[in-house]
Each structure stands twice: as C-alpha cells, then as structure tokens.
Amino acid sequence: MSIRVKAEKSSIPHDKHLWDEIVHESRIIAAVRSAEMLALALDSPVRIIYLLFGNPMNIAGMIASVRERGKLPLVNADLLQGFSRDASAVEYLAHCGAAGIISTHHETLRAARARGLISVLRTFVIDSAAVEAGQRFLANFQPDVIELLPAIAAPLVLERIRAAHPGLFVIAGGLLSDLRQVDDLVKAGVDAVSLSDPALWIL
DSSP states (O other): OOOOOOOOGGGHHHHHHHHHHHHHHHOEEEEEOSHHHHHHHHHSSOOEEEEOOOOTTTHHHHHHHHHHTTOEEEEEGGGOTTOOSSHHHHHHHHHHTOSEEEESOHHHHHHHHHTTOEEEEEEEOSSHHHHHHHHHHHHHOOOSEEEEESGGGHHHHHHHHHHHOTTOEEEEESSOOSHHHHHHHHHHTOSEEEEOOGGGOOO
16 A cells, blocks of 8 residues: 555656755755754755655644745755665655655665655765765766865865766755855855754844
8 A cells, every 4th residue: 555645746747846046046055863963953944855754644744834834845864764865765755745856876866856855965074985975976977966075175076076976066064154154065065055054044
C-alpha cells in the first residue's frame, strides 16, 4: 500500500525562479534541527528553510507549514529518520511539497533533479582529499547548488569551483557565529550562507 500526498507540481518551476530571487536578495538560509527551531524560522524574515530533521510521521506537516508561510522548504534527505535515500523517498518528499533536496549522495540528487526539485550537494572541505572527492562528484553530476562545510573553509576552494562550474550556486554553512562572518563570505563570493543560530536569521 503506497501513501500519496498531494503534490504542488505546478510550483516546481516557480520554486527554482524563487530560489534565484531569494538568494540574491537575502543571502541567509535558516537551517533547523528541531520543531522549536522551525517555529522560530517560520516567524523570522528568512525565506528559505533547510529541514535537517524529520521522519515519515512529521515531515509532510513541516513542509506544509513552511509553504503556508510563503517560504521554500528544502529537506536534507540524509538526516531524515525512517527514510532510505532512494528515488522513492525523493518522490514522497516531492509529493509532500519539498522545493529541494539536500544530500551527499549522487543517486539522491539525481532523483531530485529528475523530479524538477532543487538539488543541493552538501560537501565537506576539511582536507585535500575531501576537496578532490567533491571535484570528482561534480565531474559526474552537477547539482543546482553546492553547500560547503565548514563555511570558514569556503573561500579556500571557491575560486577553483567557480572556474570549473561557473553556473553553480555556492552556499557556505557551519561554524559561523556572527553576521560579520556572513558579510565576509558574501564578499568572498559565496551566494548565500546557511545558519542554525536563530539570532542570525535577519535580513
């Protein structure tokens, strides 16, 4: 028996256009890890929300609550409990109304791309081997967005990524504690920054 949730399929092209518009205007993405943080993000001026938690019982409701506020919900498929990382999970999230999928796995992101969702590669730039692994990933599949973690390392690899993939959106996240760091990253060339501190969810 399959579960079907009504999909907002007509919103998919609009979501990608809206992503472009929001990122260029606000630069800040709320990354939420709990229901309490989600409530704060919904009341904040931030218009893109990363859902970094959830399970089959609550993810549809959380996505709907983000949509109801006129914000874009992107779901980290790797961090959900009770889900596999296959095409069926991505299809379910698409039917729930997710605007995009975040993952470290190419098969998950390929499934997201196939359904017209925003695909976000989350990659860690902790050493040279990790950077090379990210480059190999991009050689085989280019997502819509790459998120570099930790954010403080993003400027070290940004020039290389821009040269090889000029149309790629670059997000930085992790280990940020103040808006000065956000400003420095934007000046360095990142398109936006994902933040888990509600005090920084301002435009």
